[in-house]
Amino acid sequence: MSISTFAVRQDAVLDVFEQRIEELKESRLYREFFPVGHLANDRGHTRHGDRTVQVWCSNDYLGMSQHPEVIAAQVDATLKHGTGTGGSRNIAGTSTAHVELERRLAGWHRKERALIFSSGYVANFETLSTLIAALDDVVVFSDSLNHRSLIEGIVRSGARKHVFAHNDLADLESKLALYDADRPKLIVFESVYSMDGDTSPASAIFDLAEKYNALTFLDETHSIGVRGATGAGLCEELDDHRATFVQGVFGKAIGTVGGYVAGPDTVLDYVRSHAPGFIFTTSLPQAAMEATLKSLSIVQQGEGMRAELYRKVALMKAELRARNIDFLDADSHLVPVMVPGGERVRRVSELLREHYDIYVQPINFPSVARGGERFRVTVAPFRTPEQIAYFAEAMQRCLELA
Template sequence: MSIVSVLESRVEETRKAGRYRNYISLERAVAERPWVLEHKHEGTRKINVWCSNDYLALSQHPAVIDATVDAVQTVGLGTGGARSISGTSIYHTRLEERIAAIHRKEGALLFTTGFTANDATLSTICDTVPDIVAFSDSLNHASMIYGIRYSKAEKKIFRHNDVAHLEELLKAYPRERPKLIAFESLYSMDGDFAPLQEIVALAKKYNALTYLDEIHSAGVYGAYGTGYAEELGLLDEIDIIQGGFGKAFGAAGGYITGPKVVIDAVRSFAPAFVFSTSSPAPVVAAALASFEYNIAHPDLRAQLLDRVSELKQGFKELGIPLVSDESHILPILVGDPYRCKEISRRLIDEFGIYVQPVNAPTVPEGTERLRVTPTAAHTSADVQTFLAAVRSVWADLALEVAK
């Protein structure tokens, strides 16, 4: 069997299982957010997006746009090299210093993506520290999984948010053996928070380093919008924090912040960092502007959480089943890939509302869902329109409601 035929067979299997991913071509408009134009062969149509990670709608904010344009006109686009070879712009330096200061850490390091930040950092630590054991939550993001999996480290997977299971695994190793606990603050497919206090306590008890992915919490929670650890007053208790600018901050890129020795090790030994061309200076300038704007405007975060509260209440009144209602991410539980796609199709075709279906293998089979993410750009009227559309589709398809 040829390589091409094998690939064709695998893709066809994905289609038959209802897992094939369809991409929608969108034209975003600054003046129309959160509305966009969907481009199809037969023309365009206006739709309201309810599955964006641009939680604060900062990607289209004038402060961010102006900073981007100013940087392009001042320094141009690309940096011309990797960070070590002419690729460290003034914006990279300023943003890293600001991230470290706000998180009360010794240093910070920027990456082109959040995925790279996790992958490079975890693989570097796990490859560099002899005899280290990595403990990873079972629902960690693929970037964390791959970073640990392809290192030389021994690894243990603990059941999602199960601190009893984590302790059971930790206590099997001598206290002096190097250990790292990798977990997220907010799991984006379930919308639930990690038990940060309990994990931090276990890390202290068993002498483990903590690595926290804040990418879906960063920008939304905390007095300065750094994330859930700040919200809980635990910034000083977490050793390494990872975040990014492609979600709430509306820009692009990832970062880590933590002890200076960790930052130095990653910038020295991580191939994905050392051999990558650095992020374009205007993109970093945009991230810096967004970061600063968010710190100065907690009202924007409050506006988002107001819309989230309205939506939660509406789902509760309608009996729409949710995987979790803990955070600003509200996944509607459907439980069938074909039905999930059908609900998504009807919402966009009949009501101009876009919510992407999330099927296996992104989530386990039988837990297929619609991942709903309101933004600060949505209005109370938008929320009511969305709820009415969901109610209509739910009734027409005779779907079960929560008791």
């Protein structure tokens, strides 16, 4: 085959991707990224060209990524240890900070062991796909609104699975009852669901797990730092620590990077020894782990910070309610503002940014069902009443224009 013939055939293959991208754009599902440069000295803001823009959709729920003590911990550790580990966890990549953080996390969640991964997504995917594949004849029960990382981990394992209606205990029990008591079972669910902001009936699910002899895997991603006396999540808030496995992240309320799973020692040792996404990837820098340790200490003592967070969330809801803006009044710190219509939610986002220097990312399909488009608004504890009122007023005006 001549070089020119090969080039033509290669171009034909690559053209498929151009067509797919055009289809995304035509359907208005193409995702535009808004470059941000978060400002450590002006929390909750970013620079965009010559403008300062308020960010109202960050997962940095407590503003810890700009906390001066956390920044100082990372800078000091970088100067001492450098910017990277230079290897995977089993090849020079397990720092003293990794070991200490895993010990702290295990104790925080009252588990035997914890294992750190490069992200929350990887923590879910690798742990679930590895442990499920190791259990012969296991059946998995997954909440219908579970995060993609949970879904993909279950699918990769190849195990038999049932999807139960969201937070529906009766539906879950009807599916559990299909199997003998000695059949291995695993229930996978979340504590707080990020798109609706609602909370799972965790204790009732643990009751069903005990009744039907099932293990449980609880994703506490959106509860870590903001629920419980020391921020350990929903289980701590309920004083119910029966989850077999607890997953959490550092990239949200802790304000750094990475994810983890806490649970039985032997199982996580098996995951550590077999999960490809743990074994064959460069470990997180020690400086990031030192910053996480510092942030964890502050968050664990941050009961006042959590109380302030919920006061500001209540104020935001009151401002939205006063302007007849439709939102889901969920029992968490998340405030989903409903703006049905992919084109409309995108337009409102553009108007907010162009005219009010407010950035809030539109959420559309496939993250939510068509017709359920929304903004997932987050209100950090450092927000002022004036900023909250400004946001609500701007939202009202843009909704009227769109």
